[in-house]
Amino acid sequence: MSRINILDDSTINKIAAGEVIEKPASIVKELVENSIDASSSYITIEIENGGKDLIKIVDNGRGIPHDDVNKAFMRHATSKIERVEDLNTLNSLGFRGEALASIAAVSKVKMITKTADELTATEMIINGGNIVSKNPTSGNTGTQLIVSSLFYNTPARRKFLKSNQAETMAITDLINKLAIGNPSIRFKYINNKKTIFETTGDGSAINAISVIQGRDIVDNLIEISYKSPFFSVSGYIANNNVYRSNRNFEYIYINGRYIKSSNLMNIINESYKAIIPINKYPVYFLNFE
Ligand code: ADP
Numbered sequence: 289m290s291r292i293n294i295l296d297d298s299t300i301n302k303i304a305a306g307e308v309i310e311k312p313a314s315i316v317k318e319l320v321e322n323s324i325d326a327s328s329s330y331i332t333i334e335i336e337n338g339g340k341d342l343i344k345i346v347d348n349g350r351g352i353p354h355d356d357v358n359k360a361f362m363r364h365a366t367s368k369i370e371r372v373e374d375l376n377t378l379n380s381l382g383f384r385g386e387a388l389a390s391i392a393a394v395s396k397v398k399m400i401t402k403t404a405d406e407l408t409a410t411e412m413i414i415n416g417g418n419i420v421s422k423n424p425t426s427g428n429t430g431t432q433l434i435v436s437s438l439f440y441n442t443p444a445r446r447k448f449l450k451s452n453q454a455e456t457m458a459i460t461d462l463i464n465k466l467a468i469g470n471p472s473i474r475f476k477y478i479n480n481k482k483t484i485f486e487t488t489g490d491g492s493a494i495n496a497i498s499v500i501q502g503r504d505i506v507d508n509l510i511e512i513s514y515k516s517p518f519f520s521v522s523g524y525i526a527n528n529n530v531y532r533s534n535r536n537f538e539y540i541y542i543n544g545r546y547i548k549s550s551n552l553m554n555i556i557n558e559s560y561k562a563i564i565p566i567n568k569y570p571v572y573f574l575n576f577e
């Protein structure tokens with residue numbers, strides 16, 4: 289016990305995976321954010337059994353060049369920053385270069401990717417962090433990531449996953465938030481082979497809200513817009529005809545990025561207190577810049 293060991297890469301990646309991947313929804317978040325960072329205009333998300341058995345993300349973004357595919361799965365491998373100064377001007381969602389390495393460490397991953405310049409796509413299979421194969425294949429420009437058998441090599445963590453229904457709810461809530469926050473991207477969401485929704489990608493947030501939350505919500509929204517010297521806020525707030533029994537319909541974004549802020553939520557909920565029933569939560573979609 290007194291000797292100090294240097295951990296091997298596989299152990300390091302599994303430990304890092306514990307921080308990056310809390311649940312299947314964390315994988316969906318990382319992969320969809322990668323697709324957004326790759327300038328995709330169409331992203332398909334498919335899951336099975338709460339994401340435990342399958343998470344498949346297909347995008348039409350810029351793809352990864354054949355020679356870079358291995359690097360994408362290495363820790364601290366990123367195309368988004370080069371040096372620490374770049375953090376000051378960063379506008380991508382990712383930059384730590386940990387997601388793919390962590391996901392690959394605790395699942396079976398297949399990636400098919402192709403850039404616009406390449407004639408053939410690359411297919412790489414990684415199980416538990418070990419490269420099984422890398423071959424040329426046919427495919428469209430963009431990236432497909434298929435994650436199966438989550439935590440198959442860390443059974444203790446698999447056991448701690450919630451029910452399929454609970455994990456699906458977390459994924460659905462996340463995709464709703466990403467799709468409404470990125471109305472210029474067409475999102476298709478498939479759960480257990482059933483299409484749940486497909487947004488238009490026409491740039492209109494209200495159209496995305498309508499597809500995802502339905503007309504009864506959209507018909508009760510009021511558009512707002514406010515500018516102060518310090519910030520601006522715009523979006524939609526519901527009137528008192530609609531309210532919910534949980535906080536999942538409180539959408540807050542900063543510069544287009546979905547955030548959770550109990551501070552902001554509490555302030556807004558306080559304002560709604562007088563007009564909606566006790567123990568109910570308001571519905572709103574707000575972007576702060
Ligand atoms: P990060 O997003 O922090 O850079 P990741 O591990 O998520 O780290 O991804 C590593 C790299 O792999 C990215 O920087 C990017 O260059 C590439 N990559 C990952 N996913 C995609 C994708 N869907 N399309 C294009 N490139 C991708």
Ligand code: MG
Nearest residue numbers: 318322382387
């Ligand atoms: Mg990333």
